[in-house]
Amino acid sequence: MSRLTDGIALDTKEMRAAYCEALIREARNNGRIIVVDADVSHSVGTEPFYKEFPGRSINCGIMEAHAVGMSAGMSETGLIPFFHAFGVFATRRAFDQIFLSCAYQKLNVKIVGADPGVTAATNGGTHMPFEDIGLMRLIPNSVIIEPADAAMYGAAVSYMVNNYGVHYLRTSRRKTMRIYPDGAEFVIGKANKLADGGDVCIIASGIMVYEALKAADMLADKGIYARVLDMHTIKPLDTAAVEAAARECGAIVTAENHNVTGGLGAAVCEALAETLPVPVERVGVKESFGEVGGQDYLQKRFGLTAEEIVKAAEKCISRKKIQESKK
Amino acid sequence: MDRKTTMKAAAEIRKLCIEELAAAGYGHIGGSMSICDILAVLYTDILDTDPKDPRRPDRDYLILSKGHCGPALYATLAYKGYFDVEELKTLNRGGTSLPSHCDRLKTPGIDLSTGSLGQGLSLGVGVAMGKKIQGVGGRVFVIVGDGELQEGQNWEAVQFIAHNSISNLVIIVDNNKRQLDGYTKDICRTFDYKAKFESFGIHAFEANGHDVCDIYDKLTAAAGTCPAAVIMNTEKGHGCSFSEIPGFNHYMVISREMADQAIAEVDRRLEASL
Numbered sequence: 001m002s003r004l005t006d007g008i009a010l011d012t013k014e015m016r017a018a019y020c021e022a023l024i025r026e027a028r029n030n031g032r033i034i035v036v037d038a039d040v041s042h043s044v045g046t047e048p049f050y051k052e053f054p055g056r057s058i059n060c061g062i063m064e065a066h067a068v069g070m071s072a073g074m075s076e077t078g079l080i081p082f083f084h085a086f087g088v089f090a091t092r093r094a095f096d097q098i099f100l101s102c103a104y105q106k107l108n109v110k111i112v113g114a115d116p117g118v119t120a121a122t123n124g125g126t127h128m129p130f131e132d133i134g135l136m137r138l139i140p141n142s143v144i145i146e147p148a149d150a151a152m153y154g155a156a157v158s159y160m161v162n163n164y165g166v167h168y169l170r171t172s173r174r175k176t177m178r179i180y181p182d183g184a185e186f187v188i189g190k191a192n193k194l195a196d197g198g199d200v201c202i203i204a205s206g207i208m209v210y211e212a213l214k215a216a217d218m219l220a221d222k223g224i225y226a227r228v229l230d231m232h233t234i235k236p237l238d239t240a241a242v243e244a245a246a247r248e249c250g251a252i253v254t255a256e257n258h259n260v261t262g263g264l265g266a267a268v269c270e271a272l273a274e275t276l277p278v279p280v281e282r283v284g285v286k287e288s289f290g291e292v293g294g295q296d297y298l299q300k301r302f303g304l305t306a307e308e309i310v311k312a313a314e315k316c317i318s319r320k321k322i323q324e325s326k327k
Numbered sequence: 328m329d330r331k332t333t334m335k336a337a338a339e340i341r342k343l344c345i346e347e348l349a350a351a352g353y354g355h356i357g358g359s360m361s362i363c364d365i366l367a368v369l370y371t372d373i374l375d376t377d378p379k380d381p382r383r384p385d386r387d388y389l390i391l392s393k394g395h396c397g398p399a400l401y402a403t404l405a406y407k408g409y410f411d412v413e414e415l416k417t418l419n420r421g422g423t424s425l426p427s428h429c430d431r432l433k434t435p436g437i438d439l440s441t442g443s444l445g446q447g448l449s450l451g452v453g454v455a456m457g458k459k460i461q462g463v464g465g466r467v468f469v470i471v472g473d474g475e476l477q478e479g480q481n482w483e484a485v486q487f488i489a490h491n492s493i494s495n496l497v498i499i500v501d502n503n504k505r506q507l508d509g510y511t512k513d514i515c516r517t518f519d520y521k522a523k524f525e526s527f528g529i530h531a532f533e534a535n536g537h538d539v540c541d542i543y544d545k546l547t548a549a550a551g552t553c554p555a556a557v558i559m560n561t562e563k564g565h566g567c568s569f570s571e572i573p574g575f576n577h578y579m580v581i582s583r584e585m586a587d588q589a590i591a592e593v594d595r596r597l598e599a600s601l
Contacts, residue, residue, distance in 0.1 A: 034460070055460065061490075066449045066483035073453020076431075076439060077384070077461060081453075096443055097480075101450055105431050105440040 001220075004195050004213040004228070008177055011150055016045025016114070016173035018150035022157040023082065024049055027056065030161055036071050036083045038064045044084045044114045044173055064089045068097035068109065075108040080161060086120070087113030087129035087170060095135055103139045103166045110160045111136070112169045116146065116206055117257030118298035119172045120290065128290025129170075134262020136168040137235050144235040145188065146170040148209035151180035152232060159188040170206065177210040179230070189233045191241040197225030200313045200320075201245035201252050205231050205264050208255035208283070208304060215255075215309035226313060234264050239271045246276040250324075251316040253281045255309050260284035279319035281312035328372040331601055333539040336406065337367035338597040341566050342590045343402035347415035347425075349586035354418065355427070356569075357576040359399035361503040361536065361561040362391075362470060366403040368542040369468060373550075378408040381436045385464040388438045388454050392447020393472035393501065394428040401425050401434065409436035445478025447471060448498065452484055455496040466550060467496040474506030477515050482527070488554045489528030497549045498529070498556035501536065503563035507577045524556045536561035568592040 027033040027049065035041075035049045035057045050057040060067040064085050071081035083090065090113035091098065102109040113132055115121075120128040136144050143165060145156045153171075160167045179194070186192065194209070195216050204212035209230045216226040227249055229241055245252055252272070254265035265282030272278060285302045299305050341363045348354035370376070374387040391400050398418060405412040410424070417423040424433045428442030439454070441447045451469035458465055471481060488496065500520055504511055511517050524531035530552045534545035536559030549555035563577075564570030567589045570579060 058456070060483075060487055063480075063483035063487065065445075065480040066452070066487055069446050069449025069480065069484070070453040070456065070487070073439065073450040073455075074457040074460075076450070076454055077457025077463065079457050079460065097446060097449070100440070100443045101446050 003217045005217055008179060008210065008213070011175045011178040013150055014045065014173060014175050015150050015171060018153045019157070019171055020045045020048050022153035024052055025154070026157055026161045027053055030080070032078060032080045033161060034058065034074060034079050034081045036060060036067050036081050038062055038067045038085045038089065040085055040114065043086070044112065046084055064094040065097050068094040068111070069101045071109045072097070072101040072105070072107045080108060080110065082110040082112055084112045084114065086115050086127055087132045088127055091129065091132040091135050091168065098166065099139055103142065107166070108164050110167050110169065112171060114171055114173050116170045116172060117285070118290070118295050118302060118304060119174065119207065119257070121295045121298060122292055124292035125290035130259040130285045130288070130290060131262065132168070132170060133234055133258050133264065134266070137262060137267065139166060141165055142235060143167040143188070143233070144170065145233050146206040147232055148206060148230050149176050149179045151178070151182060151184045152186050155186035155188065172207065176207060179209055179213070186232065189236050189238060191238040192230040192232065193227065193241070194230055195226060195228040197227045198249055199224045199226060199251070200317050201227040201229060201249040202255060202309060202313065203229045203231050203242065203245065203252060203264065203268055204255040205234060206257050208257055211304065211306045211309055212255050214306035215313065218306060218310050219313055224313065224317065231264060234267060237267045237271055239275070242268055242271050243275050246272055246278040251279050251313070251320040253283060253309055253312045253316055256284040257304055258284055260286055279316050279323065281316040283308050283312050328368070328540070328543045330540055333367055333371045333543070334597060334601065336371045337364045337539060338593050340367050340399065340402045340406050341593050343406055343412060343415060344399050345567055345586050345589050345593070347398050347402055347418050349581045349583060350416040351418045353578065353580045354398055355395045355577065356567060356579045356581065357505065357563040358393055358396040358472060358501070358503065360564050360567045360570055362396055362399050362501050363566060364537045364539055365470065365499060365501065365542055365559055366399055368539050368546065370403050370407050372543050373546055374468070375465065378436065381409060387465050388451065388467045390439050390441065390447045390451045390467065390469045391429050392441050392469055393444065393475050394441030394447070397425070397427060397429045400429060400437070404434070404436040444472070444475045445480040448481050448484040451496055452487060452493060455493050458495060465495070468499060469496065470499045470501055472506070473500055473502040473504060473517055473520065474511055476500065476517065476520070485524065485527045485529060492554060494553045496553060497546065499546070500556060500558045501561055502558050503561040505563040505577070520558045528554070530555040532557045534559050537565055566593060566596070
């Protein structure tokens with residue numbers, strides 16, 4: 001029997017390299033793209049952009065608030081700044097600047113936050129964003145994208161360049177499991193259906209997409225068939241795909257490398273509560289701060305694993321059955 | 328510049344601002360009054376702007392980082408013809424184009440929105456960089472309050488300005504020595520702002536912020552020696568009889584009678600000084 005995870009292996013390319021290549025490709029055809037860093041060009045991998053476009057690269061030093069405000073001012077003159085920092089500092093530290101200097105006055109700034117959730121690993125709790133999506137979701141008209149692997153950067157960066165507004169790209173910098181083939185298509189705001197079962201739907205983003213596929217394989221061994229959606233765009237949420245999943249599967253598990261409060265799970269629950277409420281279980285970080293450790297350790301520590309998704313799916317299906325028996 | 332012309336402009340701006348705040352019945356009178364002379368010089372003698380084409384890309388930008396003093400800037404913009412002076416009477420009313428804090432999406436002539444203190448200087452740096460990168464002319468002037476300089480982001484921006492030798496931006500400090508809760512010397516001492524800016528690598532000038540000639544001279548000198556800052560020594564509430572008080576004047580309830588007396592006093596003082 002073929003497995004959903006067949007052929008999926010650790011990418012040979014780092015995510016940051018794929019991101020910067022995508023940005024350079026866009027910048028070759030668009031002179032308005034500017035890179036702004038807060039002393040992380042080495043870490044987030046924008047150095048090749050500096051080499052090719054020295055006049056369009058600005059390393060501010062360690063001053064995220066200023067860097068975001070300056071980006072807003074640059075966008076007022078027609079430029080398209082991409083601001084980079086670790087996710088915690090890109091969002092949490094500069095939140096008022098993103099909110100008021102950028103979004104409130106309808107300017108065009110792209111925020112790129114590296115090291116989502118447990119991928120911050122040995123940088124530890126101070127550097128581990130479990131709340132960045134929640135913060136960015138609160139900003140009216142924001143767009144939030146979290147690629148599952150390197151294949152999506154072309155589509156994500158192209159969208160960010162060609163669509164006006166405050167966009168947040170939540171991006172790993174290291175090698176990650178390669179889910180998609182080269183040339184795979186992505187539409188921002190449209191979930192990718194990676195498996196089409198009807199017993200339960202697992203809606204995942206980022207590194208949890210691979211865990212969702214593993215979980216779907218494990219569930220299939222038990223005769224449970226899961227739909228898997230890669231919800232790479234957390235905002236605007238693909239509510240049509242969520243509603244269809246509720247209608248056709250009747251049980252939903254969300255899986256995110258983020259606090260379940262304010263993140264993908266919350267977004268899905270909000271959408272369903274207003275349309276078609278069905279049992280939901282949320283796999284993600286619950287009332288916890290980050291801490292130091294290897295990524296594998298931290299995934300287990302915070303329950304961000306295929307095993308947790310399987311447990312959540314079984315619980316969710318049993319809740320669905322109870323609900324159905326009451327009808 | 329012509330001293331008398333600019334002084335008359337300052338008096339008109341002051342009177343319009345008092346009228347505007349009186350129409351609302353209350354407002355940020357103290358910090359608005361302290362910048363009227365600075366705004367008069369900027370819009371009469373310094374800025375290359377066009378009320379008929381307020382978004383012209385190569386214009387000079389003016390960013391009022393102390394955004395709560397929007398009423399003074401609105402009075403200036405109305406005086407310059409960006410919109411009808413009658414609109415000043417709508418300040419803070421529902422649906423107005425003149426909100427308490429500057430909003431670039433609502434008011435013709437407002438270049439960037441401000442209100443969360445400490446953010447205007449970085450916005451100005453971005454505009455200055457954007458102009459440089461794209462080869463677009465025009466300079467950027469940013470007015471910050473002395474109390475506002477307590478916000479750390481300003482000093483991030485100042486470090487950036489100095490390191491990058493930003494040559495098309497002038498920092499203007501409205502050094503009115505007071506903030507919402509009282510005197511800066513009691514809340515958080517400012518020490519010597521000129522020395523502070525110089526220690527950060529910024530050319531710093533001091534001016535009497537209520538002397539239009541001194542304001543003009545120092546702004547002109549600063550614009551020619553960027554990166555530069557001009558510390559304008561001002562008095563919070565200056566030029567409006569009821570707000571020239573040692574007590575709380577950040578925000579005042581303003582009656583018609585108070586406004587009428589203050590406006591008459593502005594005229595009387597102008598005549599005496601011409």
